[in-house]
Structures are given as structure tokens and as C-alpha cells.
Amino acid sequence: MLISPILSTRNISKRFGGVTALSNVSIRVGPKNLSLIIGPNGSGKSTLINVIGGLLQPDDGRVYFNGKDITRLSPHERFRLGLARTFQTPQLFTSLSVLENVLVPMREYYEERVLEILLSDSWRLREKKYVGRAFQVLKLLNLDHLWDAPASDLSGGQMKLLELARVLMSDPQLIILDEPLAGVNPSLANEIMSYLRTLRDELGVTFLVVEHRLDIALKFVDYVYAMHQGQVIAEGSPDTVIKNPAVIEAYLGG
Ligand SMILES: Nc1ncnc2c1ncn2[C@@H]1O[C@H](COP(=O)(O)OP(=O)(O)O)[C@@H](O)[C@H]1O
Ligand SMILES: [Mg+2]
Structure with a gap:
């Protein structure tokens, strides 16, 4: 190589x-x-x-x-x-919507850097950026039309894709x-x-x-x-x- x-x-x-x-x-x-x-x-x-x-x-x-x-x-x-990995059993919040499931890890990811974020741009701006990214990722996995559905409505295969969408949010x-x-x-x-x-x-x-x-x-x-x-x-x-x-x-x- x-x-x-x-x-x-x-x-x-x-x-x-x-x-x-x-x-x-x-x-x-x-x-x-x-x-x-x-x-x-x-x-x-x-x-x-x-x-x-x-x-x-x-x-x-x-x-x-x-x-x-x-x-x-x-x-x-x-x-x-x-360097990211997915899990064999999707780690989803079944009562939250598809979009919320994709956004939750971003909140956890950035909460550790709250001060840094407060000193840079606002939460609102970031949120907007994440939602844009979320829809881009959901669209690539053909889940965008389900953005508002609770994750519990998804088939087993779609849950696997949603897990992948979550991992993709951090731009690995x-x-x-x-x-x-x-x-x-x-x-x-x-x-x-x-x-x-x-x-x-x-x-x-x-x-x-x-x-x-x-x-x-x-x-x-x-x-x-x-x-x-x-x-x-x-x-x-x-x-x-x-x-x-x-x-x-x-x-x-x-
Ligand atoms: N935590 C563990 N404790 C003891 N033996 C293990 C453990 N994990 C894997 N092994 C052994 O190591 C070898 C390789 O296992 P593994 O990596 O799971 O193979 P594969 O994923 O290809 O099926 C096997 O002999 C397995 O029994
Ligand atoms: Mg194995």
C-alpha cells in the first residue's frame, strides 16, 4: 500500500x-x-x-x-x-424520536466542553448545525422521512441504521x-x-x-x-x- x-x-x-x-x-x-x-x-x-x-x-x-x-x-x-465503533445491540432511547436519538450523543459530547462552547458561538447556532448534519446523515441512510417517529417504531434493521447515524454525528x-x-x-x-x-x-x-x-x-x-x-x-x-x-x-x- x-x-x-x-x-x-x-x-x-x-x-x-x-x-x-x-x-x-x-x-x-x-x-x-x-x-x-x-x-x-x-x-x-x-x-x-x-x-x-x-x-x-x-x-x-x-x-x-x-x-x-x-x-x-x-x-x-x-x-x-x-476512531468510532457501533454496538451489536443498538443503544437507543426508544421513547425519543429518531432525530432526538441522533442529537443526544452530540449533547453529551459537547457538555464536557461547555466552557469552551460558551466562549465561542452560542448553543443555538450549534444546535442548528447539528440538526443540519443530522438530516444529512439520516437522508444518506434513508431515515430522514422518519425523523419525528419514536425510535420504538423502527424495524430492527432501521434501529441498526439509527445507531450508525448516531455514530456518524461526531464525524468519525x-x-x-x-x-x-x-x-x-x-x-x-x-x-x-x-x-x-x-x-x-x-x-x-x-x-x-x-x-x-x-x-x-x-x-x-x-x-x-x-x-x-x-x-x-x-x-x-x-x-x-x-x-x-x-x-x-x-x-x-x-
Ligand atoms: N474474554 C476471553 N476470555 C478467554 N478467552 C477468550 C476471550 N475472548 C476470546 N477468547 C478466545 O480467543 C479466541 C478468539 O476469540 P474471538 O476473538 O472472539 O474470535 P472470533 O470473533 O473470530 O469468533 C477464541 O479461542 C476464544 O475462545
Ligand atoms: Mg466474534
Whole structure:
């Protein structure tokens, strides 16, 4: 990769007692890439993204974001630098409207900087800016027509999209998603993957996705990392990775 990566890991290792969950994992994610991590159950995918997100500390190795060593930073500090993640179960306020759900995290985010804000422009101006951004994001996810509906009215798939909309409000550079297609019907699953492409193109967001529904996810991504027993055993375009004998073997063996 000639372009400097937005995210990279160098020789990450992680053990849980006697289990080696990750062993010398080095990846480089280019800016505005839609990258996918695949691998059979137990191959280390969740551990890797938890190390990248800061939920787990590696035993060895480093994590870099925009060239900065973030290995020891908390998830919150990483979030402030633009490295965000969504949760498998959307963290929504079901009695609030779709728009309110998108705006709430902004209030929390900025409340910590109240003084700074009071000294700069007014709350009202900011609120206006957030509402504009909220509608831009909701529109990209085809939720804008539902802005006034209570979140409890949304389908399960729409709730996942709303969770994504909330994360997008902070203008992250990279979003990590763990199994965004889990429990979603095929047509919505295709829709979710195509939204990720739209967000990549329209907002310049980089995505790192863990997903095991390969039939759907592979059609949409730029780059694939295949993991097996805590190591990256193949990487490259979806076509080349899925034809790699070691990858086929890993899936059949698993
Ligand atoms: N908190 C934990 N405690 C002990 N073992 C764990 C823990 N998390 C993961 N592991 C083990 O590490 C290995 C990798 O797990 P994981 O990263 O969850 O794989 P994947 O997400 O690919 O299914 C597995 O052997 C798993 O049992
Ligand atoms: Mg997992």
C-alpha cells in the first residue's frame, strides 16, 4: 500500500490464559477503504477489533491511527481522535424520536466542553448545525422521512441504521462494525452494505467490518483480511482471498 494507512496494527498478540487469541497480527487499512475481516469462529476477529477500539490491551504490539501510537489510549480517547465503533445491540432511547436519538450523543459530547462552547458561538447556532448534519446523515441512510417517529417504531434493521447515524454525528474518520448483518434479512443486509459504500463515498468514512455472511458482504468491500487461529492468513481483494487455498482450508477445517 503506497498511501499511508489511516489505521495500522503492528505485531499484535493477545493471550487469554493459555489461549492465544492473536499472534503477530499486522494490518494496514487505507483511507476511505471498506475493509472486511473474515475467518471461522474463534479465529480472533472480535479480539482484534476490541484491541483496535481500546476495549482490550494487547500483550504485545502497537496500534496506530493516522500515524499516532494509540495503543495505550482509552476507547473514549480514540473516539475523540475519530476512531468510532457501533454496538451489536443498538443503544437507543426508544421513547425519543429518531432525530432526538441522533442529537443526544452530540449533547453529551459537547457538555464536557461547555466552557469552551460558551466562549465561542452560542448553543443555538450549534444546535442548528447539528440538526443540519443530522438530516444529512439520516437522508444518506434513508431515515430522514422518519425523523419525528419514536425510535420504538423502527424495524430492527432501521434501529441498526439509527445507531450508525448516531455514530456518524461526531464525524468519525473510521468506524468499526462487528457483524452489522447479524439477524438481518437478506434484502436489508444488502441495503446496509450498500449504505456503507455510500457513506464511504459521500462522507469519506473508512470502515473496518467483521462479518460472517460472506455471500453478501464480499460483494461490497474493497479489501479482505482472512484470519485463522489468531493470525492473518490471507489478504487482498475479495476475489483473491476467497479463492486462497489456505482460506478455504480454514473454513472447511473449522
Ligand atoms: N474474554 C476471553 N476470555 C478467554 N478467552 C477468550 C476471550 N475472548 C476470546 N477468547 C478466545 O480467543 C479466541 C478468539 O476469540 P474471538 O476473538 O472472539 O474470535 P472470533 O470473533 O473470530 O469468533 C477464541 O479461542 C476464544 O475462545
Ligand atoms: Mg466474534
